[in-house]
Amino acid sequence: MDWTRILTNVAGEIIAPTTAAYALAAIGLNIHFGLTGLLNMGQAGFMLLGAYGFAIATIAGWPIWAAALVAIAAAAVFALVLGIPTLKLRGDYLAIVTIAAAEIVRLIGRSTALTSLTGASSGLRGDSYKATFQALSPLPDGTTDIGPFSYSNNFSNSWWIRIVAWAVVALACLFVFLLIRSPWGRVLKGIREDEDAVRSLGKSVYAYKMQSLVLGGVIGALAGIIYVLPRAVQPDSMGRPMTFFVWTILLLGGAATVFGPVLGSIVFWAGLMLIKSVMRDGIPDTVMSTGQIEQLGWVIVGVTLMLLVIFRPQGVLGDKKELAINVR
Amino acid sequence: MRGAPAEGRALSRWRGRLAVVALAVLALPFLTAGPATAAGPCLPDAATGCVEGSVRSSAGQPLPGVAMAVAGASGSASTTTAADGTWSLPVTADGKYTVTLDITSLPPGQALSAESTNPHTTQVRLASSTNVLFTLVSGAPAGPVSTASASPVSSDGGDVASESGSGSGFNGGRVAQQAASGLVFGLLLALASIGLSLIYGTTGLSNFAHGEQVTLGAILAYVFCQLVGLPLLVAAVVAVALSAASGWLQDAWLWHPLRRRRVGTTQQMIVTIGLSMALQYGFQFFFGGDKLRIVTTAPDVVTMGPVTLTRMTIVSVVIAIVTLAAVSYFLLATRVGRATRAVSDSPALAAASGISVERIVRIVWTLGAGLAGLGGVLMGLYLNATSWNMGGAMLLLMFSAVTLGGLGAAFGALAGSLVIGLVVEMSSLVIPNDMRYAGALLILILVLLFRPQGILGRAERIG
Numbered sequence: 001m002d003w004t005r006i007l008t009n010v011a012g013e014i015i016a017p018t019t020a021a022y023a024l025a026a027i028g029l030n031i032h033f034g035l036t037g038l039l040n041m042g043q044a045g046f047m048l049l050g051a052y053g054f055a056i057a058t059i060a061g062w063p064i065w066a067a068a069l070v071a072i073a074a075a076a077v078f079a080l081v082l083g084i085p086t087l088k089l090r091g092d093y094l095a096i097v098t099i100a101a102a103e104i105v106r107l108i109g110r111s112t113a114l115t116s117l118t119g120a121s122s123g124l125r126g127d128s129y130k131a132t133f134q135a136l137s138p139l140p141d142g143t144t145d146i147g148p149f150s151y152s153n154n155f156s157n158s159w160w161i162r163i164v165a166w167a168v169v170a171l172a173c174l175f176v177f178l179l180i181r182s183p184w185g186r187v188l189k190g191i192r193e194d195e196d197a198v199r200s201l202g203k204s205v206y207a208y209k210m211q212s213l214v215l216g217g218v219i220g221a222l223a224g225i226i227y228v229l230p231r232a233v234q235p236d237s238m239g240r241p242m243t244f245f246v247w248t249i250l251l252l253g254g255a256a257t258v259f260g261p262v263l264g265s266i267v268f269w270a271g272l273m274l275i276k277s278v279m280r281d282g283i284p285d286t287v288m289s290t291g292q293i294e295q296l297g298w299v300i301v302g303v304t305l306m307l308l309v310i311f312r313p314q315g316v317l318g319d320k321k322e323l324a325i326n327v328r
Numbered sequence: 329m330r331g332a333p334a335e336g337r338a339l340s341r342w343r344g345r346l347a348v349v350a351l352a353v354l355a356l357p358f359l360t361a362g363p364a365t366a367a368g369p370c371l372p373d374a375a376t377g378c379v380e381g382s383v384r385s386s387a388g389q390p391l392p393g394v395a396m397a398v399a400g401a402s403g404s405a406s407t408t409t410a411a412d413g414t415w416s417l418p419v420t421a422d423g424k425y426t427v428t429l430d431i432t433s434l435p436p437g438q439a440l441s442a443e444s445t446n447p448h449t450t451q452v453r454l455a456s457s458t459n460v461l462f463t464l465v466s467g468a469p470a471g472p473v474s475t476a477s478a479s480p481v482s483s484d485g486g487d488v489a490s491e492s493g494s495g496s497g498f499n500g501g502r503v504a505q506q507a508a509s510g511l512v513f514g515l516l517l518a519l520a521s522i523g524l525s526l527i528y529g530t531t532g533l534s535n536f537a538h539g540e541q542v543t544l545g546a547i548l549a550y551v552f553c554q555l556v557g558l559p560l561l562v563a564a565v566v567a568v569a570l571s572a573a574s575g576w577l578q579d580a581w582l583w584h585p586l587r588r589r590r591v592g593t594t595q596q597m598i599v600t601i602g603l604s605m606a607l608q609y610g611f612q613f614f615f616g617g618d619k620l621r622i623v624t625t626a627p628d629v630v631t632m633g634p635v636t637l638t639r640m641t642i643v644s645v646v647i648a649i650v651t652l653a654a655v656s657y658f659l660l661a662t663r664v665g666r667a668t669r670a671v672s673d674s675p676a677l678a679a680a681s682g683i684s685v686e687r688i689v690r691i692v693w694t695l696g697a698g699l700a701g702l703g704g705v706l707m708g709l710y711l712n713a714t715s716w717n718m719g720g721a722m723l724l725l726m727f728s729a730v731t732l733g734g735l736g737a738a739f740g741a742l743a744g745s746l747v748i749g750l751v752v753e754m755s756s757l758v759i760p761n762d763m764r765y766a767g768a769l770l771i772l773i774l775v776l777l778f779r780p781q782g783i784l785g786r787a788e789r790i791g
Binding site for chain 1: 376399400402404405406407408416417418420423424426534586589591593594595597598599601602603604605606607608609610612613616617720724727728731759760762763765766769770772773776777780
């Protein structure tokens with residue numbers, strides 16, 4: 001077993017843009033679930049909308065800031081549309097509606113009726129919308145080696161996307177840190193703990209929940225942009241499983257904490273890579289094919305999610321008293 | 329933000345209607361984002377590899393509209409061939425991929441040659457293109473052509489790849505055929521959904537792993553019919569019995585202990601999500617990503633006026649109706665059935681009147697899983713094939729049906745399923761075929777907006 005290669009792969013996952021994108025999506029979900037107690041089961045829908053908004057606007061020739069604004073606006077409108085009918089209903093209704101709405105976004109995206117816009121099920125190629133982002137890079141062209149890692153400076157899976165992605169994650173963490181300590185954040189936590197008590201203080205619970213839904217959804221849309229920058233926009237790779245991975249990441253790291261989502265994402269992807277690499281090397285191809293190892297990895301993720309929720313719902317960093325997983 | 333509650337209530341109705349408008353507005357950015365270039369063929373780069381090919385008829389003519397699916401390390405994707413017969417799909421990870429040509433999407437008179445392996449397994453590397461060739465010969469199709477247009481079985485948990493009926497013809501014959509398909513689909517959906525509704529009613533749990541119970545039934549039927557070699561009827565009975573047993577075991581080993589630990593229903597709901605993931609990928613682990621055909625013989629087709637159905641479908645419908653009638657009898661006329669409804673109404677009150685709630689819940693889990701298994705077997709037969717994600721693709725339709733009928737009301741699930749089945753099939757008369765499910769899910773959202781208690785649910789405050 002080639003441990004150097006395996007450990008290099010695992011360490012590569014820690015700084016990968018995908019890890020950062022999932023961390024950011026989990027930060028958004030943390031605002032929904034960890035702070036406010038909203039059961040958003042459609043985070044992948046926000047991410048996909050963000051990705052489509054950014055990619056389609058860029059392909060239409062819009063500058064990068066306008067494209068990012070389109071993504072943010074799409075997510076905000078989506079949150080409003082979802083929130084208006086459901087935020088007054090019981091928590092599990094929001095779960096069903098968000099999961100259905102995310103699925104609608106994916107079905108419309110992959111429909112052949114909009115092929116000219118979304119590329120149907122084959123999606124939008126990365127090359128068609130990466131240029132504006134790469135043009136922003138101050139790095140010289142070429143490839144840089146740092147330790148065992150060797151990536152292109154600017155293109156596709158580059159150092160540039162890593163720098164930007166983790167910078168955004170850091171900013172989002174700072175934002176959540178300030179949010180949790182703000183009066184606004186305290187009201188959100190109050191809603192999570194006891195909605196009626198907050199209502200009796202004269203606060204509009206509905207408005208606060210809506211603001212939380214929009215804010216977390218917008219962060220999800222930014223995560224979607226980061227997720228698709230090193231690859232292509234493919235609706236089918238951003239379906240229900242993606243939402244469930246984000247949930248696993250959040251519960252793994254610890255909901256209602258500042259660094260929980262980041263830690264969760266790193267542990268999730270590095271752990272998954274470690275398990276899969278070891279199995280790939282250790283189990284002969286005749287016993288288990290590469291595809292089967294991949295699937296076994298996801299089975300382990302599912303079982304991890306079950307065990308986490310049952311035995312350690314507060315995750316690695318969380319405080320059990322902080323987390324009221326049973327929202328009303 | 330110090331919004332007065334009274335003002336909020338007054339505005340709520342208005343806001344609700346606004347949501348419908350907002351839904352339409354949501355589509356606007358897509359329509360007005362300016363001239364977008366059509367997605368070209370996949371181009372390999374550092375993070376993308378391509379699987380591509382070109383499908384030509386036995387006479388050398390390019391064939392458009394043939395459904396192709398690729399499954400492997402980076403997940404699965406599907407597409408249809410373009411006007412020049414070419415297709416390409418991007419993948420985002422190195423590894424072995426299986427490429428499947430959906431033979432039911434070939435035009436009549438075309439079949440795969442004996443040399444072509446379907447599905448075809450190939451190695452794909454990032455930053456390179458891999459060509460996959462399927463050779464066609466003229467002759468009868470290798471398998472029976474599906475007469476049913478409903479098919480949630482696809483390579484990606486989404487929708488069927490066939491784009492045939494995209495709202496072009498709107499004649500009486502087609503309406504009748506779609507209505508018949510819708511009723512069949514609705515009846516089978518009802519079998520699958522009743523368990524979901526009963527479990528929600530008695531325990532308050534939204535079971536996201538219920539779709540996997542449906543898949544389990546279909547896959548067990550495949551195992552006993554194709555791998556063990558039992559006759560179909562025996563295989564189906566065994567599959568349903570094992571499905572019911574799986575419900576019993578699940579409640580005994582997982583949900584009952586969780587309820588005893590006083591794990592809340594929201595927490596349990598997230599557990600069902602983990603279970604659903606583990607089961608789905610577990611099915612894929614053992615049976616691969618391809619379609620599994622429970623029976624491989626050509627179906628007998630029965631034509632009644634404008635409606636064409638297979639004999640198998642008619643038998644399935646009869647079985648479904650008899651089963652649903654039996655379940656109704658059970659719920660309405662037997663002691664245990666009445667106790668079940670009492671627990672659904674109020675577990676505490678039922679317990680106070682001497683009903684053993686845990687025993688009823690165990691029966692509900694067993695019955696619900698058994699019905700889901702039967703629904704899966706019949707659905708697998710109706711759609712000609714099953715696959716690891718058949719139930720997962722149906723799950724949201726089941727939720728739509730159950731919510732539409734009223735969460736927890738068993739007969740509501742039946743009514744809701746019929747409506748959803750009809751909507752899914754009839755909507756393909758007016759909207760593109762691959763957006764049919766979106767219509768059903770939109771109904772779900774609209775129902776929650778205007779009548780959250782569903783068609784048959786009691787009007788009570790939900791919130």
